[in-house]
Amino acid sequence: MKIYFKELLLRTQQRRELIDITLDVEKVVRESSISNGLCLIFVPHATAAIVLNEHERGLLNDIMRKISEMYPDNGGWDHNRIDDNAAAHLASTFIGPATFMPVKEGKLIRGTWQNIFLVELDGPRPTRKVVVEVIGE
């Protein structure tokens, strides 16, 4: 059994943003030299998330619009009395900070239109971490 960890460090530029990390994750899978197993993608943050979907400009706009509508800044949230980012915490809670993809014959199994995105919900931030872990043999 082999286990390979890599921490991706990303600078975010906007309040809310989708950053395509597919190539970075695929590079980690190659570096791991693991042929069969799984690849875990996890953000150790409570105001960010991970999603998989198509990298098409219009769709990225739609995803960001949907997040803003579902988790509006001015929702009268209790957490805003402490820190002005309740919407970011709520979106992170419900979208989720983790996903995985199978690894087979040295490659991620993923659909043609299935890219991997870090979802920044409370940026900009100088350093966001994404933990990529490959487990297998």
Add this chain to the structure above:
Amino acid sequence: MKIYFKELLLRTQQRRELIDITLDVEKVVRESSISNGLCLIFVPHATAAIVLNEHERGLLNDIMRKISEMYPDNGGWDHNRIDDNAAAHLASTFIGPATFMPVKEGKLIRGTWQNIFLVELDGPRPTRKVVVEVIGE
């Protein structure tokens, strides 16, 4: 360490549909001969998803109704200028294409009312894939 892959191929019949794949996944777990570990369930598609819940006709209606209401076809989505299926992509993004269940003593750990469903969001399609991967020993 053992790793066992199986690709389920499913034909979908409707635009939006829930297909119960519990028995298929349990069969894969038996075939794997893995006693303890985990079972990954992953759709390599950007307009489908995986959920776990009760197989009761009324609840399946409720799930499909909720998806239609949260991700309406006529939402004025940017992605519809490219391809007329933004609602399907959005639902897939937020519901998610992956889940897992623990495997113990050769069986999936699952609740009495916890069946596994492929969520078709942009059908009908002649071939939808579900990757089932069992890892353990």
Add this chain to the structure above:
Amino acid sequence: MKIYFKELLLRTQQRRELIDITLDVEKVVRESSISNGLCLIFVPHATAAIVLNEHERGLLNDIMRKISEMYPDNGGWDHNRIDDNAAAHLASTFIGPATFMPVKEGKLIRGTWQNIFLVELDGPRPTRKVVVEVIGE
């Protein structure tokens, strides 16, 4: 390869409730003596869920409020003709019953503000189970 299972048993007190299980999960990771791998957290229930986020009283209120608004009891759900808990099943379906965290050098990788919660959606219940599984070496 080592695999370690532990079933947490929890009594819930309210209809809808967030119960912080971070310390319990960290204890399981220590007991497992696994240095590197992953920790799976899974509820075998169709009316409960798992989320990760900050343990701040106002935010917990916001999360519960958002769940009630997205999945209202009186939503005219078909499943309520069978059993009066469609809202709980819907919330469990879309929030999801499973997540994982990486384990490195004997510890969960988690953000400073990233606690682990069981989400009770149809309580109170005398016994809710959370399956914690640690896999690695």
